[in-house]
Amino acid sequence: MPAAARVEAPSAPVGPMPTARSHTAANGSGVRPPAYAALDLGTNNCRLLIAVPTRPGQFRVIDAFSRIVRLGEGLSRTGSLSRGAMDRAIAALSICAQKLSAREVDLGRGRLIATEACRSAANGVEFIEQVKRVTGLDLEIVSRETEARLAVSGCGSLVDQSAEGAVLFDIGGGSSEIALLDLRGGSTRRLASRIVAWTSLPVGVVSLAERHGGRDVTPEIFEHMIVETVEMIERFDGRDRLGELVGGERFHLLGTSGTVTTLAGVHLDLERYDRRQVDGLWLTDREADGLVARIAGWSFEERVANPCIGSDRADLVLAGCAILEAIRRVWPARTLRVADRGLREGLLTEMMDADGVWRRDTAWRSNS
Structure with missing residues (x-):
């Protein structure tokens, strides 16, 4: 690559x-x-x-x-x-x-x-x-597999140069691609050789929202969406390939999707979405926790009213947040980097x- x-x-x-x-x-x-x-x-x-x-x-x-x-x-x-x-x-x-x-x-x-x-x-x-x-x-x-590789190709320059491990994910509409990168030893410029495991989950924001509903999502429904996605990840044989790196100082998540860019826009309180401010933004785990809880607590009308969500995403954003939460539960990280780039x-x-x-x-x- x-x-x-x-x-x-x-x-x-x-x-x-x-x-x-x-x-x-x-x-x-x-x-x-x-x-x-x-x-x-x-x-x-x-x-x-x-x-x-x-x-x-x-x-x-x-x-x-x-x-x-x-x-x-x-x-x-x-x-x-x-x-x-x-x-x-x-x-x-x-x-x-x-x-x-x-x-x-x-x-x-x-x-x-x-x-x-x-x-x-x-x-x-x-x-x-x-x-x-x-x-x-x-x-x-x-x-x-090609989709996962292209996501790495498109976002790889945002991997922290000091990181020893990263999980890159792309939450799509019908599937979610995940690649585990072992960055120990050597340059991170060519990342193909650093992908130690990858998977494509058969779940995305559209399919998950259609199964569970996207307009009126109770805390119980939201948790059920998270658990369902965690169970899919747990069937991924390579999920533990980064071992002790997960959760450490030299490990981070890198997300590319409408879900993470929406979270970034809400975090920045943007009146209008601006790629230049979002692409490459770092969120701490505490900030990500607060953003997910904040959006999950909004009504459908409040989600529509937010300029970084709007009517096009208001019924899908919580499904995306649930997939993100599942990824964060399996691979806890101190930081998440947001990519407005991808395939x-x-x-x-x-x-x-x-x-x-x-x-x-x-x-x-x-x-x-």
């Missing part, structure tokens, strides 16, 4: 993102840097990033898109994707296709993936074929590294 890339924010924090052509003009090289695209169609969200490589190990995001589509809505009950959910996803993917065309992205430099909803649905492959017919986008249904960044990092764009002495890179 390549080293995790550093993600540069767009050059202008306000207003439209720069185009690839404007980036060329800005660096003055006269050579247009290649644009890469990464699309992640999950159980709950459809997300796209388009980026150009800059300095070695880094890239600049030139366009992005994210929309909650709830592709997996009802999947846990019926075993199939619903017509309404597929229509919502196709509408979002059509916008992605337009952006890729507008940015003139060569799809030889793109990777478009679908995860748990399409993996598990009886009509998942049929849906992927429909997406190609309607939008022209050729999505790839990836394995759980898309992992896809971009791996594609750019495989193409050798950071190793070549190119005019566009030397002026980036």
Whole structure:
């Protein structure tokens, strides 16, 4: 696995993102840097990033898109994707296709993936074929192992350089990926060799909320969700591979998902979600305890009213908190680091590294 890339924010924090052509003009090289695209169609969200490589190990995001589509809505009950959910996803993917065309992205430099909803649905492959017919986008249904690896690739740069062990987790809509990293001895730049165990739990915020309800969650229901998830983790044979490191000073959790970024936004009392303040934020165990208790004590209307939760997440956030609590019970840690990055960044990092764009002495890179 390549080293995790550093993600540069767009050059202008306000207003439209720069185009690839404007980036060329800005660096003055006269050579247009290649644009890469990464699309992640999950159980709950459809997300796209388009980026150009800059300095070695880094890239600049030139366009992005994210929309909650709830592709997996009802999947846990019926075993199939619903017509309404597929229509919502196709509408979002059509916008992605337009952006890729507008940015003139060569799809030889793109990777478009679908995860748990399409993996598990009886009509998942049929849906992927429909997406190609309607939008022209050729999505790839990836394995759980690939999804876990990409999460590490995308978030690895946020692992504390002094840590000896870490548990990285990605709480999704239909599944939750967990990777145990043993960092003792040597550099942490390439983390593939440091994954000593991984698993994909068959539970995510959508599936758990549909089983137990997401609007009115009593303390008893919330605890039941936690216990159910703990039981799933306990069936994971590799859960104890970090041994005595867990809970120590050189061990921490690293979470990437809407759940942990929402907690971070609430912690910061943000009036509007701001990735720049959230990505890389550290929470102590006491702060995490307080945040979960605070959100669990809110009514559905209070969750809707919070700007970092809103109506799109109000019925899912407690299921996410329950999965987070289960992870914290199995792997107690003094600190949790929040990542607002993940599969898309992992896809971009791996594609750019495989193409050798950071190793070549190119005019566009030397002026980036």
